[in-house]
Amino acid sequence: xxxxxxxxxxxxxxxxxxxxxLMKAENFDEGKIEAACQDARLLAAPKGIxxxxxxxxxxxxxxxxxxxxxxxAKIGAHLAGCExxxxxxxxxxxxxxxxxxxxxxxxQYSSSVLLDAAATTAVEQVADAMEKAIRPKAAAKGYxxxxxxxxxxxxxxxxxxxxxxxLTGAAAIGIHLSSSxxxxxxxxxxxxxGLYKEDKSKQTTATSHKKGCAACPKxxxxxxxx
Numbered sequence: 080x081x082x083x084x085x086x087x088x089x090x091x092x093x094x095x096x097x098x099x100x101l102m103k104a105e106n107f108d109e110g111k112i113e114a115a116c117q118d119a120r121l122l123a124a125p126k127g128i129x130x131x132x133x134x135x136x137x138x139x140x141x142x143x144x145x146x147x148x149x150x151x152a153k154i155g156a157h158l159a160g161c162e163x164x165x166x167x168x169x170x171x172x173x174x175x176x177x178x179x180x181x182x183x184x185x186x187q188y189s190s191s192v193l194l195d196a197a198a199t200t201a202v203e204q205v206a207d208a209m210e211k212a213i214r215p216k217a218a219a220k221g222y223x224x225x226x227x228x229x230x231x232x233x234x235x236x237x238x239x240x241x242x243x244x245x246l247t248g249a250a251a252i253g254i255h256l257s258s259s260x261x262x263x264x265x266x267x268x269x270x271x272x273g274l275y276k277e278d279k280s281k282q283t284t285a286t287s288h289k290k291g292c293a294a295c296p297k298x299x300x301x302x303x304x305x
Contacts, residue, residue: 080248083127083169083209090116090201099196111193119197124172125205126252129213134164134273141166141271147242153233154271157225161273165213166246167227169205170254170267171198198266206268213272223277227270243269 092112101107133142139155141147141164149155158164175198182191206227217224231237240260244250247269254267262269 080128080130080251082252083125083129083205083212085125085208087120087123087125087171087201087204090120090197090204092116094200094203095119095193095197097196098199099193111189112197115190115193115197116200118178118194119171119175119201122172122175122178122194123198123201124174125169125201126172127167127169127205127209128248128252129165129167129209130247131274132164132166132246134158134161136161141246143246147239147246149235149271150239151233151235154228154235157228158271158273161225161275163222163274165272165274166243166269167206167209167272168243168247168249168252168254168267168269169202169209170252170262170264171201171205172253172266173264175201176265202266202268206270210272217274218277221276222274225273225275227268227272229268229270240269243271 092109095112095116096102096104096107099112101112134140135142136155136159139149139158141149149158175194179191179195179198182188182194210224210227214224228235230239230243237260240256240262244254244256247254249255249267249269253264254269255263257263
């Protein structure tokens with residue numbers, strides 16, 4: 080199972096603002112957001128791991144030992160036509176969330192919220208970087224990539240998180256689950272990425288699949304960016 084371990088050189092302030100629910104707060108001090116991003120960069124311990132599996136899109140079954148049948152129509156539609164999947168996990172560690180909690184308990188509410196948002200941005204950037212690293216390897220074998228899809232999104236039940244922990248080998252980078260199926264450390268991600276054979280004669284690419292906020296029906300979300 081390939082391990083990803085690279086430093087975060089910067090954390091996106093605009094995304095941090097979005098995760099903090101401040102997209103419409105025009106006069107909010109940008110310096111506080113930048114400070115939170117810098118703190119998060121220093122506190123984060125980014126790690127990732129992934130594994131490649133064959134996939135039967137007709138039965139929504141990941142071929143593993145044992146196999147895993149993905150539950151839900153949304154994930155099935157998203158992976159339609161895919162021959163392989165990559166099970167991926169990423170985290171920025173426990174120290175950053177421990178600091179978020181300490182600041183909140185100390186009454187530093189604004190600082191706590193902004194650091195929490197920066198930590199969310201950080202783990203998303205780690206997963207993005209992993210996708211970027213995987214993409215040329217997939218392309219070299221003739222595969223295009225669908226964007227990552229996580230348990231809890233759409234109708235894919237969060238109860239399948241244990242399967243993602245198993246398939247990714249997430250325990251090797253310190254990720255495990257609480258009794259309520261929440262990832263620990265909290266700023267962690269598990270996801271599946273579909274790989275499909277690219278047909279150069281057709282425009283069948285990942286760009287035809289809406290991603291992120293564009294694919295979400297919750298139009299009143301304060302973190303929405305489209």
